[in-house]
Amino acid sequence: MANLAWKSFKGIPLYVTLIWIALFASLLHFLDKSVLSFLGILSSIVLIYFTNTSKAIKLAIGALVLIVIIPLVAGENRYYMEVASQVGIYVAMALGLNIVVGFAGLLDLGYVAFFAAGAYAYAIFSTSQANQFVAGNLFPLSGDWFWPFLIVGLIVAAIFGVLLGLPVLRVKGDYLAIVTLGFGEIIRIVFNNLDKPINITNGPQGITPIPAPELFGIKMGTPFYFYFIVLFVIAFIVLANIRFEHSRLGRAWIAIREDELAAQSMGISLLNTKLAAFATGASFAGVVGVIFAAKQTFIDPTSFTLMESIGILVMVILGGSGSIPGVILGAAFVTLLQVQLLKEFSNFLHSLQQSGIINLPNQLDPSKFQRLVFGIMLIFVALYRPNGLIPAKRKTNDLDGIKSSRFSSGKLGILSKLTQSSSTKQS
Amino acid sequence: MAILEAVGLTKRFGGLVANQDVSIKIEKGSITAVIGPNGAGKTTFFNMITGFYEPDEGEIMLGGKSIKGLRPDQIATRGITRTFQNIRLFKQMTALENVMVGTHSRLSAGLLGILFHTKRVREEEEKARVEAYQLLEYVGIEHIANEAAGSLPYGLQRRLEIARALATNPQIILLDEPAAGMNPRETVEMTDFIRLLKKELDLTIILIEHDMKLVMGLSEYIHVLDYGRKIAEGSPEQIRNNPNVIEAYLGKSASEVS
Numbered sequence: 001m002a003n004l005a006w007k008s009f010k011g012i013p014l015y016v017t018l019i020w021i022a023l024f025a026s027l028l029h030f031l032d033k034s035v036l037s038f039l040g041i042l043s044s045i046v047l048i049y050f051t052n053t054s055k056a057i058k059l060a061i062g063a064l065v066l067i068v069i070i071p072l073v074a075g076e077n078r079y080y081m082e083v084a085s086q087v088g089i090y091v092a093m094a095l096g097l098n099i100v101v102g103f104a105g106l107l108d109l110g111y112v113a114f115f116a117a118g119a120y121a122y123a124i125f126s127t128s129q130a131n132q133f134v135a136g137n138l139f140p141l142s143g144d145w146f147w148p149f150l151i152v153g154l155i156v157a158a159i160f161g162v163l164l165g166l167p168v169l170r171v172k173g174d175y176l177a178i179v180t181l182g183f184g185e186i187i188r189i190v191f192n193n194l195d196k197p198i199n200i201t202n203g204p205q206g207i208t209p210i211p212a213p214e215l216f217g218i219k220m221g222t223p224f225y226f227y228f229i230v231l232f233v234i235a236f237i238v239l240a241n242i243r244f245e246h247s248r249l250g251r252a253w254i255a256i257r258e259d260e261l262a263a264q265s266m267g268i269s270l271l272n273t274k275l276a277a278f279a280t281g282a283s284f285a286g287v288v289g290v291i292f293a294a295k296q297t298f299i300d301p302t303s304f305t306l307m308e309s310i311g312i313l314v315m316v317i318l319g320g321s322g323s324i325p326g327v328i329l330g331a332a333f334v335t336l337l338q339v340q341l342l343k344e345f346s347n348f349l350h351s352l353q354q355s356g357i358i359n360l361p362n363q364l365d366p367s368k369f370q371r372l373v374f375g376i377m378l379i380f381v382a383l384y385r386p387n388g389l390i391p392a393k394r395k396t397n398d399l400d401g402i403k404s405s406r407f408s409s410g411k412l413g414i415l416s417k418l419t420q421s422s423s424t425k426q427s
Numbered sequence: 428m429a430i431l432e433a434v435g436l437t438k439r440f441g442g443l444v445a446n447q448d449v450s451i452k453i454e455k456g457s458i459t460a461v462i463g464p465n466g467a468g469k470t471t472f473f474n475m476i477t478g479f480y481e482p483d484e485g486e487i488m489l490g491g492k493s494i495k496g497l498r499p500d501q502i503a504t505r506g507i508t509r510t511f512q513n514i515r516l517f518k519q520m521t522a523l524e525n526v527m528v529g530t531h532s533r534l535s536a537g538l539l540g541i542l543f544h545t546k547r548v549r550e551e552e553e554k555a556r557v558e559a560y561q562l563l564e565y566v567g568i569e570h571i572a573n574e575a576a577g578s579l580p581y582g583l584q585r586r587l588e589i590a591r592a593l594a595t596n597p598q599i600i601l602l603d604e605p606a607a608g609m610n611p612r613e614t615v616e617m618t619d620f621i622r623l624l625k626k627e628l629d630l631t632i633i634l635i636e637h638d639m640k641l642v643m644g645l646s647e648y649i650h651v652l653d654y655g656r657k658i659a660e661g662s663p664e665q666i667r668n669n670p671n672v673i674e675a676y677l678g679k680s681a682s683e684v685s
Contacts, residue, residue: 254520403560
């Protein structure tokens with residue numbers, strides 16, 4: 001992609017976006033089985049992001065598409081809602097990892113451990129599993145407990161983050177990647193073996209049936225409800241990401257990523273700041289873990305392998321490390337590729353095969369090429385967009401706003417010493 | 428009154444003794460230079476003062492209290508800040524944000540405060556922004572406030588690094604080769620600017636520099652290191668005529684000639 005063309009790109013006109021949304025929404029409404037039009041409506045979110053209009057309008061259209069249009073035209077279809085909520089789960093996780101990898105620059109290959117912590121926290125206590133080690137036959141809990149457990153999952157994962165971070169964050173760079181990888185695997189193996197001497201996780205058999213969330217007596221077990229739950233959680237995580245990015249803590253994270261020595265000599269404590277990044281990223285994964293457990297109704301340690309961690313890392317890097325819109329796009333893209341595009345393509349080839357047009361050996365089934373496609377994609381991103389699909393950029397501050405601030409009347413910080421002598425400024 | 432006092436500092440790296448028994452007293456409100464040939468241990472000395480290296484022997488006192496063994500960030504919050512020999516800015520952040528990072532330890536926003544965007548946090552942020560902008564104005568680079576620090580020309584990066592150091596509200600600022608890579612005109616500007624820092628902001632300044640014109644013109648007191656030992660100290664005039672110093676810089680025969 002030519003850089004010049006990119007720079008002169010002002011944004012997509014508003015009417016194009018609106019037509020796109022209307023077109024694919026009605027297509028999906030009339031052609032119920034059209035996967036393409038479903039992807040079309042999902043990708044309208046990207047279009048909205050690049051539309052040339054004010055932030056408030058973009059936000060309004062985006063919310064309209066996500067909250068009204070998609071449930072309206074695709075809500076009937078279990079499969080679409082399932083895909084959409086799965087995309088959402090990965091978007092939320094990638095945004096959590098973005099804090100650790102994107103902002104603080106800590107390469108974490110064991111991120112899925114925190115996801116597992118959240119998932120197991122809900123799974124163990126919402127099923128009869130907890131009776132194995134808690135006296136008094138209090139369990140299983142009802143689906144109403146799902147909501148408080150979102151917070152419990154968050155806290156449990158954050159504690160895991162701190163406990164893991166304390167030993168791990170003494171090393172940095174490649175070593176950190178290796179150590180986190182090791183710890184991620186340890187957590188999975190511990191969960192796999194914690195069925196004796198006391199049965200806590202039920203080992204490789206996994207835990208089931210995990211109850212679906214319930215609110216005012218309504219059972220929310222279908223993908224339609226999960227779609228909204230995930231959407232709500234993403235909204236929270238995006239808001240948190242934005243606020244952190246431009247705060248004292250976010251600046252400290254980025255400062256550490258850019259230059260640890262300089263950050264320290266600015267008074268930033270490395271360990272505390274890195275721990276905060278680890279705990280924050282982990283807590284988001286914990287919340288998502290609770291949702292995941294409730295959605296699957298069954299979890300076992302095989303859901304939390306190293307490949308999951310790497311998959312989420314790929315989303316962050318592909319989309320643009322440290323860039324919130326980039327990470328959302330990267331996560332959505334990779335998840336869709338995983339769960340839908342390759343499968344669709346493979347189904348398409350199979351149908352051709354059945355009608356005798358081509359002869360496809362089983363080994364060449366596209367759905368088996370996921371890793372290959374990942375690899376090729378990453379190579380192309382590394383070569384042509386090394387900072388990701390939507391690179392991170394820092395917010396430009398409104399200088400006029402600063403000058404007119406009520407604090408501007410006097411000199412602040414060390415410069416307050418200037419006011420004592422009305423000396424002139426430097427040459 | 429000595430604001431900073433290093434007593435008998437020794438630092439070894441394996442068999443190499445980078446600093447041996449170095450004692451230096453810094454007067455409050457003075458400009459002191461630490462000079463010496465390449466590899467004399469000047470930056471090692473700075474690294475010990477700022478907590479990046481822990482001395483093997485010796486003691487460092489700031490205002491009468493020991494700061495030996497403290498972490499660099501703890502020392503920074505106690506009022507000693509520094510710039511680096513090879514500029515170390517946060518390249519992807521804007522110039523303004525770089526300076527705002529310097530205010531870090533004086534801000535108090537925590538995880539929850541930031542998450543809920545409380546009034547106190549918003550006010551604190553606004554104040555930090557204003558302060559950072561004023562500092563950019565003070566060093567004369569407010570026009571590039573919104574540019575990425577990594578994309579700035581060299582001279583502006585040096586100024587930005589000083590602005591960032593000032594944002595920590597220091598008592599002492601350590602400048603590691605502030606005029607490195609500058610042309611004569613820029614060096615004169617930098618000299619004037621350092622003098623201004625001392626006068627207007629009541630700072631104590633310690634600097635490492637190779638440009639002898641700058642050192643002799645600017646500093647009130649000079650310490651000379653060679654092979655990790657302190658070989659001389661005194662006023663610029665005394666140092667200029669000290670045979671040990673001439674020998675260290677030019678070799679033995681040169682000192683005999685003079």
